[in-house]
Amino acid sequence: MFATDNIFKTICLICAGLVGLLMIGFFVQLALSSVGAWKEFGLSFLWSSEWDPVDEKFGALPSIIGTLLTTFIALVIALPLSFVSAFYLVDLPGAIGKILSQALDLLATIPSIIYGMWGLFILAPVMQTHVQPFMVDTLRLGKVPIVGRFLGEDYNGFGFFTAGLILALMILPYICAIMRDIFAMTPPMLRESAYGVGCTKWETAKDIVVRYGIRGLLGGVFIGLGRALGETMAVLFVIGNMTQMPSALFDSGTTIAATLANNFPEAAGIQQSVLFALGLILLIMSFGIQVFAQWYLNSTSAKRGEER
Amino acid sequence: MVFKLHKRETRRGTLTQKQMNSQFNQTEHQAKRRPLRFRKWKDKLVRLFSIFSITLAVGGMAWILFTVISNGLSVIDFKFLTQPSKPYGIPDNGIANALIGTLLITLGAAALSVPPAIAGGIYLSEFGKYSKVGHFIRFSANVMMGIPSVIVGLFVYIILVIPTGSFSGFAGSVALAIIMFPLVMRTTEDMLAMVPYTLRESALALGMTRARTTLCIVARAAKNGLLTGILLGLARVSGETAPLLFTALFSDSWPTEFFSQPTANMPVLITEYATNSPFEEMHAAGWGAALIITLVVLLINIFTRIMFRTRHAK
Numbered sequence: 001m002f003a004t005d006n007i008f009k010t011i012c013l014i015c016a017g018l019v020g021l022l023m024i025g026f027f028v029q030l031a032l033s034s035v036g037a038w039k040e041f042g043l044s045f046l047w048s049s050e051w052d053p054v055d056e057k058f059g060a061l062p063s064i065i066g067t068l069l070t071t072f073i074a075l076v077i078a079l080p081l082s083f084v085s086a087f088y089l090v091d092l093p094g095a096i097g098k099i100l101s102q103a104l105d106l107l108a109t110i111p112s113i114i115y116g117m118w119g120l121f122i123l124a125p126v127m128q129t130h131v132q133p134f135m136v137d138t139l140r141l142g143k144v145p146i147v148g149r150f151l152g153e154d155y156n157g158f159g160f161f162t163a164g165l166i167l168a169l170m171i172l173p174y175i176c177a178i179m180r181d182i183f184a185m186t187p188p189m190l191r192e193s194a195y196g197v198g199c200t201k202w203e204t205a206k207d208i209v210v211r212y213g214i215r216g217l218l219g220g221v222f223i224g225l226g227r228a229l230g231e232t233m234a235v236l237f238v239i240g241n242m243t244q245m246p247s248a249l250f251d252s253g254t255t256i257a258a259t260l261a262n263n264f265p266e267a268a269g270i271q272q273s274v275l276f277a278l279g280l281i282l283l284i285m286s287f288g289i290q291v292f293a294q295w296y297l298n299s300t301s302a303k304r305g306e307e308r
Numbered sequence: 309m310v311f312k313l314h315k316r317e318t319r320r321g322t323l324t325q326k327q328m329n330s331q332f333n334q335t336e337h338q339a340k341r342r343p344l345r346f347r348k349w350k351d352k353l354v355r356l357f358s359i360f361s362i363t364l365a366v367g368g369m370a371w372i373l374f375t376v377i378s379n380g381l382s383v384i385d386f387k388f389l390t391q392p393s394k395p396y397g398i399p400d401n402g403i404a405n406a407l408i409g410t411l412l413i414t415l416g417a418a419a420l421s422v423p424p425a426i427a428g429g430i431y432l433s434e435f436g437k438y439s440k441v442g443h444f445i446r447f448s449a450n451v452m453m454g455i456p457s458v459i460v461g462l463f464v465y466i467i468l469v470i471p472t473g474s475f476s477g478f479a480g481s482v483a484l485a486i487i488m489f490p491l492v493m494r495t496t497e498d499m500l501a502m503v504p505y506t507l508r509e510s511a512l513a514l515g516m517t518r519a520r521t522t523l524c525i526v527a528r529a530a531k532n533g534l535l536t537g538i539l540l541g542l543a544r545v546s547g548e549t550a551p552l553l554f555t556a557l558f559s560d561s562w563p564t565e566f567f568s569q570p571t572a573n574m575p576v577l578i579t580e581y582a583t584n585s586p587f588e589e590m591h592a593a594g595w596g597a598a599l600i601i602t603l604v605v606l607l608i609n610i611f612t613r614i615m616f617r618t619r620h621a622k
Binding site: 002004005007008009011012013015016017018019020022023025026029030032033080081082084085087088089100102103104105106107109110111112113114115116117118120121122169172173176200201202203205223226227229230231232233236237257260261264265275276279282283286287289290291293294297298 | 347348350351354355357358359361362364365366368369371372375376379423424425427428429430431432434435436441442444445447448449450451452454455456457458459460462463466467486489490493517518519520522543544546547548549550553554575578579582583591594595598601602605606609610613
């Protein structure tokens with residue numbers, strides 16, 4: 001080995017190691033900066049729903065629930081849509097499939113602020129004047145016992161439901177792209193055998209391809225989940241930004257990311273520390289999800305290596 | 309799946325011939341009439357649903373693009389692009405300072421992140437491909453790519469804005485660089501891994517050192533790929549808003565004090581105009597800025613796709 005080689009390799013290693021360093025840095029810095037909040041409120045910060053900047057009483061629960069709720073809505077909408085579109089996109093003949101796939105990939109690259117602006121000026125008014133009146137007044141969903149309880153009868157176009165819709169549109173291309181890869185990865189032999197014994201396309205998809213690529217699919221779902229969890233701008237514009245416990249889907253509310261972006265400019269002292277604590281919670285949540293996602297995706301690529 | 313089939317087969321193997329016949333006849337009757345039609349209907353329904361969902365996704369994108377273009381196009385003129393932004397009511401409002409600010413911040417992010425990212429990618433692809441350290445770093449890079457950008461904003465706020473006591477364009481650059489770093493590193497690794505191994509062996513056989521082989525042969529062979537990675541990274545961060553809210557913030561002045569003062573930039577300008585201003589005029593200016601950002605991001609993406617495809621075709 002030459003000396004230059006060793007130096008070169010060490011430099012490269014240091015640069016690569018920066019990633020790990022940064023990740024540890026995130027945790028350490030956020031933890032250090034949020035010490036004040038944890039000292040003041042203790043662990044009950046996690047399940048306290050108070051949010052009173054004047055009295056300096058803060059709780060994380062409304063933001064956490066809001067984050068989970070919007071993410072859940074987004075996943076419920078985006079998951080079936082992206083699954084079926086991915087399956088048929090893979091098999092679409094030639095140019096059409098390619099163009100549609102490319103279009104979906106481009107959808108993933110539009111900055112979130114554009115989604116937010118569109119949501120604020122176009123989608124929220126449409127929701128207010130057409131969709132929500134239709135759901136509540138025409139279909140009378142608000143009067144249906146259980147569904148009505150969840151939807152709520154008051155609407156103004158903003159809130160969890162609208163935010164969930166936008167998030168669904170945002171994460172759909174991500175999940176769809178990963179699912180497309182997984183479907184394309186299934187050995188053609190398996191699929192052709194399924195067709196050979198008389199399975200329809202849908203049966204092949206749900207009985208053969210899903211079982212073969214379940215880990216990869218889960219990885220894709222987790223990637224989408226992670227994106228929806230930390231999305232800031234698109235949610236901030238349409239969620240209404242009320243720090244209160246959500247009682248219905250049409251309610252205004254907040255998520256962790258939206259709370260951060262909304263309150264940070266005027267925050268000082270203990271409130272700033274509270275916001276850092278919220279950031280730490282969000283970091284832990286998305287870190288866990290990413291680790292899961294990568295673990296699943298990694299295990300599929302290992303499997304693919306075996307098959308070859 | 310495989311296991312299930314296997315089980316069923318062994319079970320069938322233990323049945324007597326008579327039982328098998330009766331069972332076979334039963335299933336034959338059932339399979340012939342109702343279920344097949346039912347199954348085909350189901351298949352058609354799902355196919356309809358998939359067409360619907362693809363239309364929904366692509367239609368949503370078309371709707372967003374249409375809104376941005378129709379609202380933004382009418383605002384953009386020479387004055388809009390050359391005048392700095394001004395508070396409401398003052399004529400000749402423009403976005404030139406935000407344009408330059410975004411350019412500075414993004415290029416600054418590229419300057420900060422690209423060299424170490426490429427070096428990191430070289431390590432992953434050339435030295436640590438199968439090592440434990442390599443796996444760990446690759447894993448953390450993947451995880452880093454999914455960390456919400458708002459967290460990155462908070463982090464840079466803690467390490468740069470609090471100590472220096474002021475928001476600055478440079479802090480924004482650092483935030484975007486942190487987002488870009490793992491992205492560029494992973495694409496670099498993938499692109500280098502695509503270079504055929506014989507190329508490396510030939511260079512090494514000629515007596516080149518490992519470092520020289522990597523820099524002069526492998527990196528050069530993957531030049532377009534590396535460029536693609538950098539461009540995609542740039543496209544990704546040029547629309548990032550959340551971290552800039554915590555770092556660069558906004559100002560109506562030209563970005564002269566890049567290192568010590570809040571610096572104007574497009575995403576925060578859009579946020580300010582869209583949410584904190586009740587005036588139609590400001591909304592229109594926001595749409596104009598949104599159109600420019602969208603166009604830049606989409607063009608970079610389409611350009612890299614075309615470039616990459618022609619390279620593949622060769």
